[in-house]
Amino acid sequence: MFPVFVRRFWLSFGVVILLSFMLLPVKAQEPSLTPLSPSITESSSQQLEQQIHQTSPLADGMMKVSAVVTTGQPNTSLFQQQLQNLDISAAQGRVGIGVLDLNNGQTWFLNGKQRFPMQSVYKLPSAIAVLKQVDEGKISLRQLVTIMRRDLAPGWSPIIKEFRGDRVQIPLRNVLERSVGISDNTAADALVRLLGGTKQVNAILRKLQIRNISVDRLEQQLQPQSVGLKNFQPELADEQKYKEAVEKIPDRDKKAALENYLRDSRDTATPEAMVDLLARLRSNQLLSENSTALLLKIMTDSPTGQKRLKAGLPNNWSIAHKTGTGADVLGINTATNDVGIASSPDGKRVAIAVFIAGSKAPEEVREKVMSDIASAVIKAVQ
Numbered sequence: 001m002f003p004v005f006v007r008r009f010w011l012s013f014g015v016v017i018l019l020s021f022m023l024l025p026v027k028a029q030e031p032s033l034t035p036l037s038p039s040i041t042e043s044s045s046q047q048l049e050q051q052i053h054q055t056s057p058l059a060d061g062m063m064k065v066s067a068v069v070t071t072g073q074p075n076t077s078l079f080q081q082q083l084q085n086l087d088i089s090a091a092q093g094r095v096g097i098g099v100l101d102l103n104n105g106q107t108w109f110l111n112g113k114q115r116f117p118m119q120s121v122y123k124l125p126s127a128i129a130v131l132k133q134v135d136e137g138k139i140s141l142r143q144l145v146t147i148m149r150r151d152l153a154p155g156w157s158p159i160i161k162e163f164r165g166d167r168v169q170i171p172l173r174n175v176l177e178r179s180v181g182i183s184d185n186t187a188a189d190a191l192v193r194l195l196g197g198t199k200q201v202n203a204i205l206r207k208l209q210i211r212n213i214s215v216d217r218l219e220q221q222l223q224p225q226s227v228g229l230k231n232f233q234p235e236l237a238d239e240q241k242y243k244e245a246v247e248k249i250p251d252r253d254k255k256a257a258l259e260n261y262l263r264d265s266r267d268t269a270t271p272e273a274m275v276d277l278l279a280r281l282r283s284n285q286l287l288s289e290n291s292t293a294l295l296l297k298i299m300t301d302s303p304t305g306q307k308r309l310k311a312g313l314p315n316n317w318s319i320a321h322k323t324g325t326g327a328d329v330l331g332i333n334t335a336t337n338d339v340g341i342a343s344s345p346d347g348k349r350v351a352i353a354v355f356i357a358g359s360k361a362p363e364e365v366r367e368k369v370m371s372d373i374a375s376a377v378i379k380a381v382q
Contacts (some may be wrong), residue, residue, distance in 0.1 A: 084382035093359030098271030102349035115268035116355035119324030141173040152237035153219040154187035184222035185219035212273035228257030277349035308338040312374025
């Protein structure tokens with residue numbers, strides 16, 4: 001009897017041990033199969049939604065931000081809070097803002113998909129189109145650009161003073177510096193003409209996958225049309241003569257021109273598209289390193305817009321930017337803009353685009369709004 005009892009004991013003991021080893025892996029996996037509590041599920045869902053929002057493409061064909069931003073990442077909450085609390089009511093017009101932190105991909109937009117008139121901001125994408133042709137060897141920065149007297153444009157155009165006859169010839173690099181650096185309207189038109197017109201400029205931009213930014217008219221056409229001046233003649237490029245001609249326009253024609261200009265999709269850009277362009281420019285995705293460095297230097301050295309984005313930056317920060325300012329028509333400003341890449345000594349980089357259209361506020365107030373926006377952005381990224 002004893003041997004039988006012993007055998008049964010050891011057999012039962014062995015079965016228990018074997019079953020224990022078989023069940024251990026199953027029990028170890030059980031926690032991962034247990035449904036999450038409602039609060040945890042909701043939190044994870046919200047976090048995932050924010051990640052998708054922050055890393056999604058800015059628009060069709062535009063740059064995808066590679067950095068993943070979550071609620072747990074340093075400065076994310078501050079980044080959103082600082083910008084959500086912006087007070088732009090003083091602008092008294094339609095405002096569009098685009099912000100893209102180039103270090104971690106954080107973005108923030110106000111009316112980011114709406115189109116805004118660029119005014120002289122268009123000189124930046126036009127310059128990119130020109131430099132793309134330079135990179136491809138189709139034109140040279142050393143070649144002379146001929147500008148005829150009939151090509152003179154109204155508005156800010158110091159190049160007019162250099163005419164001694166019917167034409168003037170200037171090296172392409174110098175024309176580029178005048179257009180982007182000091183925002184000379186006649187120089188800007190010369191660059192567009194050099195490429196064969198606005199359709200060719202847009203074709204180059206499309207090849208570079210630059211979307212929702214459109215260059216459609218020369219300054220010689222756009223500026224008179226925005227105030228209701230018909231049949232512009234080159235002699236009206238003279239500042240005083242142009243002013244006198246505009247004063248003679250009936251108010252009803254000015255009002256109609258203003259309304260048409262503010263709803264026109266031509267020569268416009270979205271804040272999303274503009275910060276995407278700035279980001280891709282800074283990362284050498286649009287041009288060669290030499291052309292990128294040249295353009296950014298011209299933008300950094302530009303004396304325009306000292307009271308706009310630049311005024312809101314710390315003293316040790318710099319900004320490579322392009323401004324744009326339209327005419328005042330019946331007490332309403334057509335457009336006041338500034339877009340650029342702000343940089344700190346320790347390597348922080350942020351693309352900012354601010355557009356203000358149809359504003360009733362004085363210029364100094366519009367510019368103060370821009371400087372306040374820049375200040376808030378810098379606080380948010382630091």
